[in-house]
Amino acid sequence: MERMESMEPISAHYTTDYPEIHPDSGYESRETSDSQAKTPTAPTYDEEFVHKTILVGDSGVGKTSLLVQFDQGKFIPGSFSATVGIGFTNKVVTVDDVKVKLQIWDTAGQERFRSVTHAYYRDAHALLLLYDITSKTSFDNIRAWLTEVHEYAQSEVVIMLLGNKADMSSDRAIRRDEGERLAREYSVPFMETSAKTGVNVELAFTAVSKELKHRAIQHPNEPKFQIHDYIEAQKEKTGCCSYF
Ligand SMILES: Nc1nc2c(ncn2[C@@H]2O[C@H](COP(=O)(O)OP(=O)(O)OP(=O)(O)O)[C@@H](O)[C@H]2O)c(=O)[nH]1
Secondary structure, X not given: OOOOOOOOOOOOOOEOOOXXXXXXXXXXXXXXOHHHHHOOOOOOOOOOOEEEEEEEEOOOOOXXXXXXXXXXXXXXXXXXXXXXXXXXXXXXXXXXXXXXXXEEEEEOOOHHHHHHHHHHHOOOOEEEEEEEOOXXXXXXXXXXXXXXXXXXXXXXXXXXXXXXXXXXXXXXXXXHHHHHHHHHXXXXXXXXXXXXXXXXXXHHHHHHHHHHHHHHHOOOOOOOXXXXXXHHHHHHHHOOOOOO
């Protein structure tokens, strides 16, 4: 897996012992500690909080592969076996010296599972929406996915658009600037990834984790974390995308 040296360290492990997210879980329902109540200017981050993160997009765009790459640092080539239903992987991402717990749900992209995945949108704190840069259909369908997301998910959900399979440049059907334009139209951050080479996979999850962490402790008087700027700065630092 290609790792970006200048990125902050990510500590990740696979565990199944997190409590299930209660349907009512959300930032509003979190308990406020004494110190938070007394010193609102210095809110602390609750490392026990689990952020439900969902991977969505057409069948075959690489959702399972992206998660396997992030979780295990490997890509399993070969025959494509479509996800049936939904499953999750727990990960801990360390950002700014705090541990952000992600519960990452891998959904089935096939139409026949759509009603199952809708039910999970409601509790999602973050959604990674994938298309395949070699598939125009998967890119065109992003608008429909976004419509669904806006219909079923909470309004404050963190959304990121990912153009996956960036290693397959010779089969590219969607230019990077087309992805960027679509992302701008919907005001969501964007990057191209490769579950095969690992390019930008950690960055995608780190950026989402940072955004989730900042939102959780955001004080009204503080400037907002700018996820777009963070992503662009990291891309520049690593020169990660120059060969796409
Ligand atoms: N070259 C290349 N192939 C990829 C990449 N990501 C996924 N694939 C391949 O694309 C096929 C589909 O990948 P999956 O990860 O199963 O796709 P999915 O989105 O989970 O599909 P569903 O489970 O049906 O929703 C597999 O053959 C993968 O090996 C990538 O970044 N580069």
